[in-house]
Amino acid sequence: MSISLRKSRYTYENLIERKAFTVNVPSAAQVKIADYCGIFSGRNEDKFARAGITAVKGDFVDAPYIKEFPMALECKLSSITDVGIHTHLIGEIMDVKVEESMLDNDGMPDIHKINPIIYAPEIQGYFGVGEFLGRAFAIGKEIK
Amino acid sequence: MSISLRKSRYTYENLIERKAFTVNVPSAAQVKIADYCGIFSGRNEDKFARAGITAVKGDFVDAPYIKEFPMALECKLSSITDVGIHTHLIGEIMDVKVEESMLDNDGMPDIHKINPIIYAPEIQGYFGVGEFLGRAFAIGKEIK
Numbered sequence: 001m002s003i004s005l006r007k008s009r010y011t012y013e014n015l016i017e018r019k020a021f022t023v024n025v026p027s028a029a030q031v032k033i034a035d036y037c038g039i040f041s042g043r044n045e046d047k048f049a050r051a052g053i054t055a056v057k058g059d060f061v062d063a064p065y066i067k068e069f070p071m072a073l074e075c076k077l078s079s080i081t082d083v084g085i086h087t088h089l090i091g092e093i094m095d096v097k098v099e100e101s102m103l104d105n106d107g108m109p110d111i112h113k114i115n116p117i118i119y120a121p122e123i124q125g126y127f128g129v130g131e132f133l134g135r136a137f138a139i140g141k142e143i144k
Numbered sequence: 145m146s147i148s149l150r151k152s153r154y155t156y157e158n159l160i161e162r163k164a165f166t167v168n169v170p171s172a173a174q175v176k177i178a179d180y181c182g183i184f185s186g187r188n189e190d191k192f193a194r195a196g197i198t199a200v201k202g203d204f205v206d207a208p209y210i211k212e213f214p215m216a217l218e219c220k221l222s223s224i225t226d227v228g229i230h231t232h233l234i235g236e237i238m239d240v241k242v243e244e245s246m247l248d249n250d251g252m253p254d255i256h257k258i259n260p261i262i263y264a265p266e267i268q269g270y271f272g273v274g275e276f277l278g279r280a281f282a283i284g285k286e287i288k
Contacts, residue, residue, distance in 0.1 A: 002146050002232060004146075028277050031277045031278050031283065032278070032283050032284055032286055032287060033284070033287065034284070035278065035280055035281065035282070035283050035284030036284030036285070036286075036287040037284070038280065038281065038284065039281055039284045039285065040284075050287060050288075051287055078227070079225050079227070079232075081223050081225065081234060083222070083223070083234060083236075084236075088146060088223075088234055090225060090227060090232060092227075092228075104267070106267075108266050108267050109266055109267075110267075111262075111264045111267070111269070111271060117277060118255075118262065118273060118274075119280065120255045121280075122252050122253055123248070123250075123252050123253075123254075123255070124279060124280040124281060124282075125255070125276060125277075125278075125279060125280060126276070126277040126278050126279075126280060126283075127255060127273050127274055127275065127276055127277055128273075128274030128275050128277055129262060129271050129272075129273075129274045130262075130271055130272030130273050130274040131271065131272045132269060132270070132271055133172050133175045133261060133269075133270040133271055133272055134175050134176070134179065134269075134270050135268060135269060135270075136179055136182065136263065136265075136268040136269065136270060137179065137182065137183055137268060138179070138268075139175065139176050139179050139270075140176055140177070140178070140179030140180030140181070140182065140183045140184075141180070141183060142176055142180075143176060143177065143180040143194060143195055144194070
């Protein structure tokens with residue numbers, strides 16, 4: 001799992017100190033909470049309390065995840081690379097947690113149940129997931 | 145721009161030799177071409193010819209981009225990190241090319257016109273972009 005952060009962010013300090021982070025996937029219905037978390041800093045306010053979300057201690061790393069979001073990944077920091085004004089961080093995924101009601105019949109995460117948010121930074125817009133287009137490593141075989 | 149590749153891939157060899165790569169964004173209507181390119185190796189066949197796409201020499205880096213796809217990024221390789229069976233590569237974006245008909249009124253890439261593909265690797269499925277959910281750095285301000 002790779003992410004990029006500015007060094008000035010509160011998240012960055014915590015992440016470097018704990019050598020761990022979690023990636024929490026909100027559903028479309030939680031888009032306001034996600035946006036709120038991106039606007040305000042945990043340095044100045046208790047974001048969990050204000051957004052009505054709950055911090056749960058990670059099982060595998062020293063970082064909290066968000067109880068109310070349908071999916072969370074626990075990551076152990078493994079690499080740090082400076083890239084311009086951001087720092088690029090790689091984490092080894094130690095655990096993937098998905099709400100049981102969000103799984104499909106094969107026990108895999110169902111993208112339409114989780115209904116994650118797509119972010120288009122160039123226009124600062126959030127979007128949902130659209131229609132199923134096809135099966136990977138399959139539909140391309142039609143090209144001969 | 146960061147990507148991950150297996151060292152055994154033909155793409156990896158080319159990328160390391162040229163110290164450059166392009167990221168080409170297909171539209172939903174081109175999903176079979178994208179999948180075909182992911183299944184077969186350029187070591188064994190001329191993928192451009194077979195898929196009916198055209199390689200154009202990059203303007204800023206020594207790598208080709210795909211003429212028929214609505215968006216392409218030219219990237220100069222800047223960092224290489226081994227991560228398990230994959231290698232994680234960071235490229236500095238030297239140019240962003242977007243088909244003019246795919247821009248919005250402000251001259252920015254329009255996500256619904258480009259209509260890119262979302263890949264869900266856990267179920268090997270391709271999906272389209274869904275409905276607009278809200279404006280970033282804006283809707284979260286409603287949380288007080």
